[in-house]
Amino acid sequence: MLPIKAHYDGQSIILDEPASLQVGQQLYVYVAGQGNSQKSSRETLNKILQPVRDAFTASGMTDDELAELLEHEKHAMRGDSRGNN
Amino acid sequence: MRCGVTLVETTKIIERVVFDCNIFLQAMANPAGPAGECFQQASNGVIRLFISSEILSEFTEVANRPVLQQKLSLTDERVNAFLQEILGISDFIPNVAPVYQHPDDPKDNIYIDLAIATSATVITTRDKDLLRLMNTNEPLGRDFVQQFPMISVLTPVQLLARISSV
Numbered sequence: 001m002l003p004i005k006a007h008y009d010g011q012s013i014i015l016d017e018p019a020s021l022q023v024g025q026q027l028y029v030y031v032a033g034q035g036n037s038q039k040s041s042r043e044t045l046n047k048i049l050q051p052v053r054d055a056f057t058a059s060g061m062t063d064d065e066l067a068e069l070l071e072h073e074k075h076a077m078r079g080d081s082r083g084n085n
Numbered sequence: 086m087r088c089g090v091t092l093v094e095t096t097k098i099i100e101r102v103v104f105d106c107n108i109f110l111q112a113m114a115n116p117a118g119p120a121g122e123c124f125q126q127a128s129n130g131v132i133r134l135f136i137s138s139e140i141l142s143e144f145t146e147v148a149n150r151p152v153l154q155q156k157l158s159l160t161d162e163r164v165n166a167f168l169q170e171i172l173g174i175s176d177f178i179p180n181v182a183p184v185y186q187h188p189d190d191p192k193d194n195i196y197i198d199l200a201i202a203t204s205a206t207v208i209t210t211r212d213k214d215l216l217r218l219m220n221t222n223e224p225l226g227r228d229f230v231q232q233f234p235m236i237s238v239l240t241p242v243q244l245l246a247r248i249s250s251v
């Protein structure tokens with residue numbers, strides 16, 4: 001089943017499990033519940049990750065430099081784990 | 086329509102995609118960049134994302150590198166929170182059969198094997214060894230494209246361009 005996109009309270013909501021809409025439940029109640037839940041969890045995640053995003057900004061790195069750093073560390077990690085085996 | 090709710094459309098899934106673990110880390114640190122936008126497209130259901138335990142392990146191991154913990158203020162709580170988000174928007178494939186053997190970096194096999202197992206059409210990465218698989222001027226690329234013509238290895242910018250062209 002394809003996910004359904006809905007607009008509620010100014011936000012886009014992806015309803016990827018429309019089958020969980022209970023028989024007799026009004027659609028707007030279901031969508032509002034899904035929307036509030038997704039909004040709340042996104043806000044919580046953004047709050048938790050804000051220090052990571054602030055640290056990236058403070059580092060002065062560009063997005064390309066970040067990608068290079070991550071690739072460097074990934075290959076260093078792989079090299080370390082080969083050495084440990 | 087009632088009480089401000091509008092069902093807009095069914096979201097058409099354009100691509101089946103496997104992300105390199107570093108695409109997740111890049112999206113986590115810089116949601117405004119191309120990797121962040123790719124992650125958002127997965128979150129919006131425009132692309133269907135697949136993940137395996139091997140890729141999750143690599144994500145965690147890279148996130149635990151002291152250099153990254155220090156430069157990006159990564160902590161267990163922050164990494165685990167993003168891990169939950171990844172799992173929430175991905176299809177988790179628990180057992181992936183080993184099929185492909187990358188001659189230069191066998192650790193890249195996990196991405197190609199997952200793409201094969203899930204019939205994914207795109208692997209998104211900034212890894213030069215994986216991107217080389219698209220270089221048909223080399224025997225490595227020629228062999229790969231001949232063997233797996235449905236799989237494209239693309240950078241985040243290339244994936245976004247491909248999505249927008251559909």
